[in-house]
Amino acid sequence: MTSATGIGARVLRTEDKRFLTGTGRYVDDLPLARATYAYFLRSPHAHAKIKSIDISAAEKSPGVVNIFTGKDLVDAKVGGLICGWVVKDKHGEPHKAPPHPVMAVDTVRYVGDTVAMIVANSHDEARDAAEAIKVDYEVLPANIDLAKAFDKGAPQVHPEAPGNLIYDWEIGVKADVEAAFAKAAHVTKMDIVNNRLIPNAMEPRAAAAEYDKGTGNYTLWSTSQNPHVLRLILSAFVLGIPEHKLRVIAPDVGGGFGSKIFCYADETMVCWAASRVGRPIKWTAERSESFQTDCHGRDHVTHAELALDKEGKFLALKVETIANMGAYLSTFSTAVPTYLYATLLAGQYTTPLIYANVKAAVTNTAPVDAYRGAGRPEATFVVETIVSKAAAELKMDPAELRRKNFIPSTAFPYQTPVALQYDSGNYPPIIDEAMKIADYPGFEARRAEAKARGKLRGIGFSSYIEACGLAPSQVIGQLGGGVGQWESAQIKFNPTGNVQVITGSHSHGQGHETTFAQLVHDRLGVPMDQIEVVHGDTSTTTFGMGTYGSRSLAVGGSAIMKATDKIIAKGKKIAAHLMEADVADVVFEDGTFKVAGTDKAVPLAQAVFAAYVPHNYPLAEIEPGMDENAFYDPANFVYPSGTQICEVEIDPETGIVEVIAHTAVDDFGNIINPMIVEGQVHGGIVQGVGQALFEGAVYDKETGQLLSGSFMDYTMPRADNFPSFKLGYKVTPCPHNPLGVKGCGEAGAIAAPAAVMNAVHNALAPIGVKHVEMPATPLNVWQSIQGAQHAAAE
């Protein structure tokens, strides 16, 4: 660390003041003159034929400006929404790709599917008019239950996906794995459900659009995590508006967690209709619309088996998973249960043989796509649950079984049997530190004390690995991804010495405006208050792939470092000229160019000024200006790792699970701002514990109605569900990016569910409970206890 505000410093956030004084600017806050307001009429049925739509009465409703239906889009030759990742099945065939119309034309396929767009002078008038639209539906049987999605006779969601199968994909050699199982001393088996989640960023999705008739330019404000990607999809595949005529702005965005990566119907419609309506259009989802139409997360049904030798060494792992895609394939949906899931099944272990088979199903439910962790939480849940189950079956300490199978620190780079090559890590010190912080040795005494009070205590481990920092573009291309995954940065000095750092990543809570400024401050010596981080606008930023997959620092931050290299290289030439020195003798230290062994010095600001006022400047050799661009494509993923330990206490009378303590020790490589990193871990843990104990999207299995469709029905984690968390760090720097950083955004949510559920199972094992599904609600836990007691009585 070079200063109190450089790399490694706990710098307070630059962005906080506007958020704390009510002066942040989110999409819904935009004042747009003459704005109209959109409201979407959505399907009340999970599966139905649209026999007719009568908008005649609605058109006469007060304040109505326009009403659009799917037929209008067909007439205008608007394309469908796309899935940007082609996964090839086990026979090498691309996945089934049913069309995804922006608005339903003749069939609705989930409750919330878009049927009509009403544009009116006010939100209330648009909403009132929607009630006057008469849609004649012929209700069809719906395919809701994932476990039965492929059954003969199950209702068919799309004719293009016979049997509701999108792909049948595999990784690993099944015969080799079977051979290892034949030799195993012990096999642990389990059947688990990874419960479906609803992201619920606190800011609902929103869009606003304006069309400039004079220039033919569209401006779309969207709650997007990746405005350039949204523009690319809308331009190249859906609306056909040329990229240079469409500006997408993602201003302050109130959380994303994956759900704001994707290209949705609503924002597409708002953009498309802006030119037809001739006035700006605003739309903000009501929370109930968010529940119905934001892409949901997780939703796997899995059978897994782990083979061990008599010493407890893992011989092989086999996994069969059915993954829910929902009614349509969302933007990156196909990659989540394959390349972001099965490639993580080695975890932190030397398991030499792994086979995974994933079948993706379409169902009459909302589309499912990436949600905080995206595939990696599901993999970690499988691995860490089965490892703890094996330890319990073998009567081994769960930490000991983990240690016995950890990849040794000397083995990096480590090639796993499921494609990834881990670049770095050192797992034993992490679990040691976590056990120390959690006072693992004192646990049995605490269990006994709890038992004396009639309570059941349990403790659970979860040692996760994550592949993030998405991603090396050529690898992504080989795996079927449709985009590059580099990041861009621009460092643009102004003549007076202050600087704009322009990034293609996007901050929606992560604090990039502070962390990225710290990088530039540390590297170039520019004071923090002279640095502005610019992001989220396709017109003011070069290009960018946005923020997801814990990529912004590892990839976007690395691009910024590359750009600072170019600034320094150019500055050296300018300074050499000003100091009449050889450029080879010029060094850059503490924001100043110097000639070693002399007192000659040129501050960076002076070189910048000379570059913009080049009166004494080597114009024949270098261009004026101090403005450098860099693109960075990572050499590999980054691999954060860590161990979480959760301690719970269960009241057997009520089934209530209380989290008593939760410890997380992580290796995120080098840390730029520990305050921000801790905040990411806290939030991740709560989302992970939320999955384990509270959250679950529930559809009625017959009608497909979303039963958990509001904050009154879907349990969000609240402050009083948690203790304060205990965190620790170990550092093995990433060897292949210039900052030595990994990623911290998803880790908490990846590790926590298994830690909690292992603790729940540990607490309930003494009374004979074998298995509790997530979420371990009081009802679920109480019923499991009753079931165990009945079984014991028989």
Add this chain to the structure above:
Amino acid sequence: MTISVAMTVNGKSVSGKVEARTLLVQFLREHLGMTGTHVGCDTSQCGACVVHVDGQSVKSCTMLAVQAEGAKVTTIEGLAPSADKLHPMQEAFRDNHALQCGFCTPGMVMSAIDMVKRHNYVLDEATVRRELEGNLCRCTGYHNIVKAILAAAPAMKSAGV
């Protein structure tokens, strides 16, 4: 049919014509352009819209604008004593990294101030966590919000606010 409504918002007299169904939060955001108060749900659960009405914290999505006739309303925009000085609760949120995306923050801060006052500036962790029942945050895991409120309570007392 519209109804005239008048109230004091952050010390200034304001008035407007609203529909009977217009919510206080709509009046603040759409009529007055004061967009610091946020709407995060439609069932009065999330607490992003909390403001003070006559000194008490109220979910402004749960009150009609006409019900605030004649009231003194304070929003997040009205807390800081000056352009370069924050209210002790705002300061504590910043010092403790109690906000990430900032969307729940206005409601959290307004609820927290009311909480501190109702408990006469003396709070413990369990009380703060219980009192936050009506405010949802999806980013911070509440850990730093709790720390901030515990730090702000004595700071508010010494600042006399």
